[in-house]
Amino acid sequence: MVRPSAGLGSKRRVAGRPILWPPGVTGDDLVRGRNGIGFLAGVGLSAERVGSFRGGSSRVFRLNGENGIHLRLLEIRDAEQVLDLIDGSRPYLREWLPWVDATRTVQDVQTFIHSGLQSYVANSGRELGIWRDGRLAGVIGLHYINWTHRLTSIGYWLGEEFQARGIMTTACRTLIDFLIGEYQLNRFEIRAATENFKSRAIPERLGFTNEGTQRQAEWLYDHFVDHVIYGMLAEEWGNDRG
């Protein structure tokens, strides 16, 4: 795990862009796998090099949750499993997710995973698979990490057969525990369409605050939906959660 230290980390430049690493972490740590937070040597920013990283390394980013759940950085080798999960749940996922129709092939999923690996290397986000008793159940990701303001936004989905078992609530709790304890992030946002009550139930179950509604925030195939924005602060975490 990342070793927390006082204050924010140093400025580094990745892909021509200055970024602020979390406390105690350097870009070299991320690439070389020091501090146990990654093993992505060779994950430059080319698809070919990411494609050659087929994992099998126990050192890749991984978090253990309760009830047989663990989260692990999605790797290129996971693409077929992710596609199978999507294929088995298309109408279910399509109701609330705008990318389902455009995600048809293993290559489409590899592109998504590649982008998640790039954001992991840049320390600006990540896409994690959620495994329940060894089976891929869904995906949870950080859309971005703003190190200046120490905030992030969480998105998620489950395969239809894995719903209603508390898997996503546990995955969110595990991830936020890590992001507060190890990265010292301060603010967490979850957005859901106003009518997506199953998604809204997750931040509500975890004690997030409903901070308001953003009108026509997302285009879902043939209509706009409003978003409810839920926020959680580090100082509130653990005070009132399910």
Ligand SMILES: CC(C)(COP(=O)(O)OP(=O)(O)OC[C@H]1O[C@@H](n2cnc3c(N)ncnc32)[C@H](O)[C@@H]1OP(=O)(O)O)[C@@H](O)C(=O)NCCC(=O)NCCS
């Ligand atoms: C949003 C989504 C992940 C929610 O899934 P979910 O199964 O309702 O969420 P969880 O895995 O946390 O499970 C909660 C359910 O399990 C039940 N449960 C069982 N054991 C539980 C436990 N230990 N802890 C919490 N809940 C538990 C809860 O009562 C709840 O069921 P209920 O809705 O009937 O009350 C899922 O509906 C989904 O993927 N939808 C399509 C994509 C989507 O909308 N993504 C979000 C876009 S913003």
